[in-house]
Amino acid sequence: MAESSASQATSRPLEDLDDWESVHHQGGERGENGQKSAFRDYRENVRAGVREFYQLNHRHQTLAFVLEKKREFLAKTRRSMGIWEAMEFLNTLVDDSDPDTDFSQIEHLMQTSEAIRAAGHPRWFVLTGLIHDLGKILCLYGEPQWAVVGDTFPVGCRYSDRIVFPEFFAENPDAAVPEYQARDGIYHEGCGLDQIHLSWGHDEYLYHVVKDYLPEEGLAMIRYHSFYAWHHENQYTHFMNEDDRKKLEWVRAFNPFDLYSKGHDRPDVDALTPYYKDLIAEFFPPRLSW
Template identity: 65%
Template sequence: MSVWEAMEFLNELVDDSDPDLDLPQIEHLLQTAEAIRADGQPRWFILAGLIHDLGKILCLWGEPQWSVVGDTFPVGCRYSEKIVYYEAFQQNPDWHNKHYQSETGIYEPGCGLEKLMLSWGHDEYLYHVVCDYLPAPALAMIRYHSCYPIHREGAYKHLLTGADQTNLNWVRAFNRYDLYTKRDEKMNVSQLKPFYQDLISEYFPEKLAW
């Protein structure tokens, strides 16, 4: 499936975790990308905006929404109380595993963001699909945009490195567009399509581009 086909396919999905979105998914992707473009950001930044939620197509292949959408968080160490619905972890078998519930768990202190195993979701899935094709900041935006406990709440600092702040700053820069571009304004999909097809071809090999 090409990127554009995936965008059209995703249109069938209604994300139950999204509180402020009556829009079809393709509109949200285009609104995010257009807001980034209007601010004169680099082309890879616009592309990250366009595709960041494409991993949600997992839901359309039968994955339950709880394992695809919603916030992500590190597994294998103590759950931060800043994770949304923290109390629900009591029903997770890891809650009763002392090793997994210690401060650092399966990790070394300061091991860095890349070494953390995050809960599965649309971010992680799409990251693995596109990791060979996009620059590091775009990959950070895609991989960590739902990891609110880290990029918004500042949790898990003891597992991060100083260098992670650079990537997290990109994620925060991206997040402003993701949250604040959700409006009811209609996007002219057919008018915008040529620009975005060009952008997709610039970064992705033919098999993904068309």
């Protein structure tokens, strides 16, 4: 697809892949109750690289682009490897430009899972925290940042004004397609979120890689953890079915661990590796198709 290829040259506006999350939380500030303050107004004081990232994301994430990426990647013919091997593969994604942290990708994964384990959640929940960002290996396949991370949103229907930087959708070709800008678009009320095409990224990719092995609650966390317009802004609820209402509770339970576990104590990877290898083997086969 020419549009996708042309945009590869400007694919790296973020200094770090996790920078896009800065639109959702303050830098560690705490309120009166001791909890970190969450979900600031993303229009205030956001870095230029985040704005540029979302401009690219909202311009290029068309319905046609999403369908193309699903055809390209959901055949899962890129690699055959186990979960731990995938973690080590992701660990090769090194960002020397990030001045704030020298944590490895595996350390970031373990930060989330260790926070979940410390809170006493089930083993499948801990494992979900460990692997939920593994889909970022898309970057190692040469995909641009805007097609890997970022808030996800439905394509093929009207854009909510509660999506981050909604003004950038004016540059998306789908904004000129009347059917795609109707409330229901190509879908229908109550169809279920599994029938909705979300913007392409690491969430959807990993969901398809692991969907045969984890409980539905964990799969929902993986597939929808970046769908902030839904689980935080209460948008697109008219597409939900009864199963989605149950999934929403689990996605919301996962979200604080995803946002606030990074950037603190460095996990002891060597000491934790046997525990996590055993946990992986409890749920996954030795090799999966990616």
